[in-house]
Amino acid sequence: MKFKAAFTDRGVNILEKRFVPAFEKIGKTCHVYLTRDHVILLHNVLNSDGVQAIAQLAKDAIFDDYRISSQNNDCIAFQVDLSLLLRALRSSVAMDGDKLQVKLVKKRASLTEKSMPFLTFESKGYRSAILQDVPISPPLSRADVADLQAALDAVQDLPPTLVGLPDLVALQALVERLKAVGEVLDVGLTQAGDLFLRVITAFVSIGTQFRHLRVLGIRGAAAPVDDTVEGSARLQRALEQGEASVVKVNMKHFVRSLQCHLTKPDACYCGVAPGNACLLMMFQYFAPGTRLTDDSISLQYRLPVLEQDD
Amino acid sequence: MRRPSSGAAASSRGGGASEFELVCRLECVQGLVDALTSIKWKKQQDAICELSEHGMLIVVEESSCLQGKVYFRKELFKEYQYHANVRPRFGVSLTTLVDCLNTFASTAGTTALELRYPGTDMELILRLTDESRMCTDAEIRTRIPDSVPYDFSIDDDDANEPPVSFAVKSSALKDAFEDLEWPGSSIQIALNPEPPVVTFRGEGHGDLQIDFFYDSQTDLFIAFQCDRAASFWYKYKFLRATTANIPGSILKDNRGSKLTIDNRGLLKVQHIISIRQTAAQVQQNQDSSLDGRMTDQSSRISYVEFYVLPDEEPVDVN
Numbered sequence: 001m002k003f004k005a006a007f008t009d010r011g012v013n014i015l016e017k018r019f020v021p022a023f024e025k026i027g028k029t030c031h032v033y034l035t036r037d038h039v040i041l042l043h044n045v046l047n048s049d050g051v052q053a054i055a056q057l058a059k060d061a062i063f064d065d066y067r068i069s070s071q072n073n074d075c076i077a078f079q080v081d082l083s084l085l086l087r088a089l090r091s092s093v094a095m096d097g098d099k100l101q102v103k104l105v106k107k108r109a110s111l112t113e114k115s116m117p118f119l120t121f122e123s124k125g126y127r128s129a130i131l132q133d134v135p136i137s138p139p140l141s142r143a144d145v146a147d148l149q150a151a152l153d154a155v156q157d158l159p160p161t162l163v164g165l166p167d168l169v170a171l172q173a174l175v176e177r178l179k180a181v182g183e184v185l186d187v188g189l190t191q192a193g194d195l196f197l198r199v200i201t202a203f204v205s206i207g208t209q210f211r212h213l214r215v216l217g218i219r220g221a222a223a224p225v226d227d228t229v230e231g232s233a234r235l236q237r238a239l240e241q242g243e244a245s246v247v248k249v250n251m252k253h254f255v256r257s258l259q260c261h262l263t264k265p266d267a268c269y270c271g272v273a274p275g276n277a278c279l280l281m282m283f284q285y286f287a288p289g290t291r292l293t294d295d296s297i298s299l300q301y302r303l304p305v306l307e308q309d310d
Numbered sequence: 311m312r313r314p315s316s317g318a319a320a321s322s323r324g325g326g327a328s329e330f331e332l333v334c335r336l337e338c339v340q341g342l343v344d345a346l347t348s349i350k351w352k353k354q355q356d357a358i359c360e361l362s363e364h365g366m367l368i369v370v371e372e373s374s375c376l377q378g379k380v381y382f383r384k385e386l387f388k389e390y391q392y393h394a395n396v397r398p399r400f401g402v403s404l405t406t407l408v409d410c411l412n413t414f415a416s417t418a419g420t421t422a423l424e425l426r427y428p429g430t431d432m433e434l435i436l437r438l439t440d441e442s443r444m445c446t447d448a449e450i451r452t453r454i455p456d457s458v459p460y461d462f463s464i465d466d467d468d469a470n471e472p473p474v475s476f477a478v479k480s481s482a483l484k485d486a487f488e489d490l491e492w493p494g495s496s497i498q499i500a501l502n503p504e505p506p507v508v509t510f511r512g513e514g515h516g517d518l519q520i521d522f523f524y525d526s527q528t529d530l531f532i533a534f535q536c537d538r539a540a541s542f543w544y545k546y547k548f549l550r551a552t553t554a555n556i557p558g559s560i561l562k563d564n565r566g567s568k569l570t571i572d573n574r575g576l577l578k579v580q581h582i583i584s585i586r587q588t589a590a591q592v593q594q595n596q597d598s599s600l601d602g603r604m605t606d607q608s609s610r611i612s613y614v615e616f617y618v619l620p621d622e623e624p625v626d627v628n
Contacts, residue, residue, distance in 0.1 A: 166444070170417075174446075177413040181406070203406045206413060206436075206448035 001070045001139060003034055004103040010288075011062030012100060014297070016089040018263045019055050024082040025259035026051050026301075031140070032119075033077040033148050034068055045151035046144065051253045051303055052278075054155055055263075058296035070139075076104065077145045079137035080119065088121045088132040097125035107133065155300055159271030159280055161245075163189045164214030168261040168268060174208060175255055181206055184306060185254050187279055188246040189272060190238040191219050199251070209234075216269055245272035248306040249279050257281055257301045265299070266291075272305075279303040331394035332361050334387045335422035339415040341585030341612070342382060344557045346408050348581060348614045349378030351551035357404035358455045359434075361427065363392045369459040370404060376548045377462055377617040386585055386612060388422045398427065400452035402434060410448045414438050417446050428452070462617035464572045474501045474540045475570040476508050477532035478522060480581055481561045483569075484553040486510055486520050490546060496621050497549055499571065500541035506534055512546065532566045542575035542620040552579040552616040560584075565611075575620030585610045 007015075023030050023043055030053075033040040039062055043053040059066045070076050092100050101122045108115040118133040140148070165171060174197070178185065181199045186207070188196035193215045198207030238244035260268070265283035273280055281301040287294040336342060349357075349370045360367040365383040384390040414423050417438060426435040429449060436448040464473050487510075490497050495514040502509070506524035511517070524534045553567070565582040 173416045174413065177409070177416045180409040180412065201406075202451070203403050204410060204448055204450045206410050206446070208413075208417065208444060208446040210444050 001076060002104065003068045003076055004065075004101065005059075005063040005067065006065040007062065007100040007102065008064045011064075012089065012093055014057065014062060016086070016093055019057070019299070020082060020086045020089060022259055022262040022299075023053060023055070024086055025262065026053055026256045027082065029079050029081055031077055031079050031148060032136075033145070033152070034075065036068060036074050039063075040148075040152060042148055042151060046147055049304060051257055051301055052151070053299070053301050054152065055299045056152070056155070056297075061294075061296040072142055072145055075145055075149075077140040077148055078117065078119075079140075080134065084134045085119075088119075088134045091132065092121050092123040092130065095123045095125060095128075095130050097123040097129070099124045104136075105133070155298075157273070158217070158282070159273050160218045161189065161191050162216040162269035162271040162280075162282060163193055163195055164216075165195070165268040165270050165281070166210045166213065168258060168265075172255075172258045172261065175251075175258060178206065178208075179251050179255055183251050184248050185251045186246060186248055187254070187270070187272075188235050188244060189270060190235065190244040191215060192238065192243065194234065194238070194244075195270065196235050196246075214267075214269075217271075245276065247272050247276050247279050249303045250306060253303045254279075257303060260299065260301060263299055267293075273302075276305050278305055330426045330428070331392070331398050332425070332427045333389075333391045333393075334366075334384075334425050335389040336386070336425065337388050337422045338386065338585045338610070339411055339423050341386070341583075341610075342380075343408060343411045343415050344560055345380045345382070345583060345585075345612055345614055346404065346411070348556050348560070348583070349380055349616070350404050350408055350555055351378070353405065355404040356401055357407070358399060358401055358459050359452075360397055360399045361392065361394065362397045365390075368404070371459055372548075372551075374460060375545070375619045376551060377459065378551070379615040379617075381613055381615075383612070386610070399455060399458075400428075400432065400434075401455040402450060402452050406450055407434075410436060410450060413448070414446060417444065462576065462578075464570050464576060464578050466570070468572070471573040472535075472537070473570050473572040474536040474538070475568060476501065476522075476524075476534045476536070477566050477568040478508075478530050479532070479564050480553070480556060480567040481564065482522075482530050483567045484556060484561065486522075487550050487553050489520060490518060491550065492516065492518055495546055496543045497546050498541060498543050499569070499577070500539070501536045501571070502539050503536045506536065508534075533568070540571055540573075542571060542577070543622065544577060544618050545621045548618045552618065556581060556614075577616075577618040577620070579616040579618070581614040583612050583614060585612055 019041060023041055027043045031042040031045065033042060037059055039057045039059060041055040044050045045052050045054065068074050068076060103120050105118050105120045106115040107118055117136050117138055119136050121132045121134065123130045178197065178199050181204060182201045186198040186200065193213040195210040195213055196207060198205065235244055239246065260281065260283055263283060266286040267284040269282045271280050283299040285294045285297045286292060346368060355370060358369045365381060368380045370378040414436060417440060421438055421440045424437045429435050432452050434450040434452055439445045466473060490510055490512045492515065498511040500509040508522040510520045522530060524531050560581065560583045563584050565584060568580045570578040
């Protein structure tokens with residue numbers, strides 16, 4: 001089992017400034033799944049509860065020299081502590097070396113101890129070099145890697161309709177305030193491009209409606225609901241026409257997922273998976289200097305749906 | 311999405327404003343949030359709201375010994391339509407009200423928040439639609455109040471024994487009350503005309519005395535009116551409640567706090583607060599009226615009041 005690669009400047013930036021900090025906000029650890037073509041970060045995918053996050057990065061977006069080999073079809077997966085990974089990346093960048101390499105190694109502290117796996121970051125400069133060993137879990141078994149792959153394959157199953165999210169910073173400010181009111185958030189999406197967020201408790205029903213958001217996938221086939229119709233009635237009518245979905249999610253999960261803004265997405269979409277399986281947030285990134293979607297980077301969050309109480 | 315059944319009904323009759331006893335529009339949502347936060351001294355707290363042709367009064371009480379009041383005059387509203395024959399009075403969770411208003415404060419740009427009362431289930435209805443067609447609404451449940459708030463008052467014009475009073479910077483008063491936490495229990499507030507001084511003294515786990523000298527601390531005092539010595543004791547937790555939750559923005563403004571004590575020891579703590587506007591609202595008001603700024607300054611002041619009943623003087627066991 002071997003893995004060795006050299007970071008590109010953009011690749012370090014993507015991980016150190018954007019994706020690893022965003023993942024650190026939703027959990028302490030994540031799985032790193034390396035294949036011949038991709039570096040994939042997966043959070044919480046082997047558990048059923050909590051927010052799942054999957055970032056898929058093409059190897060060329062991160063590395064310029066990439067070598068991997070293993071008996072499991074050249075796939076390697078392990079778990080890593082995100083704060084340690086971030087610290088190693090930050091100090092490597094701070095050193096401002098000419099070249100930053102990463103490789104998988106096994107080391108033992110003393111002859112009597114069992115050797116442990118590490119991800120070693122080697123930053124080489126003109127006068128000095130820094131080696132940092134980040135401890136990782138033992139490589140995952142074939143069965144666990146197959147589970148990761150299955151989770152990754154499920155990323156392709158998109159909801160039939162995705163509604164664009166409004167400005168993430170404003171949305172975050174709103175949701176942070178709503179968090180004080182209740183612990184469960186009702187999220188409603190219509191094929192006409194409406195997003196409804198509502199908290200209902202014994203004392204209050206409070207919510208916000210965003211209209212005319214961008215829609216990907218299936219749009220409302222029937223005549224759109226009259227614009228003058230107010231919030232809840234508008235959603236109710238869309239539900240009756242089968243052109244809307246409403247799910248309940250944990251408020252903390254939703255708030256945490258909005259930390260995705262750290263990855264600096266250029267477009268964000270939200271949708272309800274078929275059968276109300278989960279609330280999905282999908283993020284797109286433009287290729288540098290263009291307004292074309294960069295297919296080499298993708299990110300998805302999956303929020304578990306709470307049981308409906310009606 | 312389930313909503314209280316009243317919601318749709320209330321919304322649908324929204325066109326006929328006269329069906330509501332009160333329909334008003336408020337621009338400075340953050341100002342109301344700041345004022346209400348000042349009288350919220352417990353995590354879960356109930357309040358009584360009274361509406362009148364002059365404005366909105368929100369009252370909070372504890373053990374009949376401490377009362378907090380926020381009075382929002384109708385001039386602070388952009389629009390105030392009052393249609394009730396009898397002044398409506400209802401109970402509401404202050405915690406919920408503050409949390410909801412906070413949500414509106416985060417979304418308010420130049421648009422005013424609309425408040426309506428009552429909905430079909432006697433709820434308080436809030437609604438805000440901004441330019442980007444984002445719409446936030448809330449329906450807050452209200453209840454019939456268990457009791458009528460006691461009408462505390464201090465007669466400033468009492469010719470026989472006029473009340474003593476002093477006004478200082480709010481931040482200094484807050485600091486003094488926080489320092490007095492150490493002795494805890496009961497706190498003595500004493501005013502003396504000669505030399506003019508205000509003394510706060512606590513006895514409990516040790517003694518602590520804080521003196522505000524009127525002659526030497528002129529930058530601290532805004533006013534001092536005392537023609538006789540007065541001294542009363544108050545429960546520390548009640549005194550602390552009068553300053554504990556004043557938002558930092560109000561302290562920064564340094565409008566001042568006035569303490570008045572009548573001959574029976576009833577203490578009134580009055581904070582003067584500026585009702586802040588967002589930069590966008592200020593700009594809009596300036597654009598709409600040439601002399602808008604001057605009108606603004608005079609009408610954008612509100613009061614938060616606390617009444618504290620005196621405690622029994624502690625007995626010296628020694």
